[in-house]
Amino acid sequence: MPTHEQKVYRIAQQLKRRKSTKPVSLKKKAVAHQVPKPHDKRHSDEKIDISDLNKIILIDREKQTCIAEPGVTFVDLVKATLRYGLVPFVVPELKTITIGGAVAGCSIESMSYKYGGFHDSCLEYEVITAKGEVLLCTPDNKNKLLFQMMHGTFGTLGIISKLKFRLIPAKKYVKVTYEKYRTLEGYKAAIWKHYEQKDVDFMDGIIHSPTLYVLSAANFVDKAPYTDSYDWMKIYYLSTKTRNEDYLKTADYFFRYDKGVTNVNPKSFLGRLFFGKLVNSTRVLTVVQKLHKIIPSKMIPVTLDVFIPFSKVSEFIKWYQQEVNFFPLWCVPYNSVRKYEWLSKEFWRNTKDTLFLDLAIYGMRKNDGRDYYKILEDKLMEMGALKTLISTNYYTESNFWKIWNKKNYDQVKSRTDPDNIFRNLYTKTCRTTMGLGE
Secondary structure: OOOOOHHHHHHHHHHOOOOOOOOEEEEEEOOOOOOOOOOOOOHHOEEEEEEOOOEEEEEOOOEEEEOOOOOOOOHHHHHHHHHOOOEEEEOOOOOOOEEEHHHHHHOOOOHHHHOHHHHHHEEEEEEEOOOOOOEEEOOOOOHHHHHHHHOOOOOOOEEEEEEEEEEEOOOEEEEEEEEEEEEEEHHHHHHHHHHHHHHOOOOEEEEEEEEEEEEEEEEEOOOOOOOOOOOOOOOOEEEEEEOEEEEEEEHHHHHHOOOOOOOOOOOOHHHHHHHHHOHHHHHHHHHHHHOOOOOHHHHOOEEEEEEEHHHHHHHHHHHHHOOOOOOOOEEEEEEEEOOOEEEHHHHHOOOOEEEEEEEEEEEEEEOOOOHHHHHHHHHHHOOOOOEEEOOOOOOOHHHHHHHHHHHHHHHHHHHHOOOOOOHHHHHHOHHHOOOOOO
């Protein structure tokens, strides 16, 4: 097997030898956890093969850190770190999300109300530039702006080839308590109380309807009277509606949504009985990506994460019920642990909140002719709220850079990708995915 240094050398040399300035995309081993886009121009790009960057290099039990390559999946990472009684600060909900993808695409989960995103636990990146230069990036070295800007830029600034990140102590089991509320105001008060007191290890929830809000507050525990798993017949988000508490093995807790967040397939009892063990998020995405040329766009359900400043949640939900009215919603409180450099100064001037509510729409199908991506995007723009860029985006270029920080982005981009072979962030997320050029 090649060493890490040999893998990095091979990738760097491939980039150095390139004469063309046409765009490239990355060939990875794991499936891309983005909303499928049949017309995405990246399907026909030349590929830079990084598929062998998928090894855990070091787990330091004493320092509670890990060094690993970007293609390591969270299911493999959790399995390895649990042997030392440790886990990552934030573990995304799907097993084959990779640690590199978690940085590039803004992954969060139920520890995010304390710690922010997975990227907020990172201490160091090794980045290969478009010219084949290998840079070490930390929060306080000469590449500190590049370190901060790698988050949420979808691989447009360079290739992360190695990460160093913090771990925290874990226990064998997780106990979940399901707090149920009939009003949004009661729900918000409970979230805020846990946020201020930091009295639970995990917090997320499901908004089943405008009259049933479930907050899942969980803690590591040493013992469990029983354990449940949600990898076959049982559907996790539905269980939150009827149960008062639950016990899961720690790894099963982290991946309780792997069969789908609120979009679990197969939906029928018999379908799950015969095929439920075989169908998961990875297999569904793999099939869709292979068949992207023949799958009509209208068959792909709306999937979107919106980040609402906590002070504006009531305003958003009132509008949402009137204009969209799709439930259930996955709800993840998110602590912005710093004023991120990748967001514009204008955004931070207009946003005083440090707590955001990530409301995730999964599996929405509406055949009324309305484009809900555009409807939601316009409302978020009006409110000064955010969304992830993994789905369909309609921003004009000027509006896009009112949210994302163009000055910081361009400063780093000119250093790491002067010929724009990784594409500009706006182009990649708002035009390339629709089959459009610059």
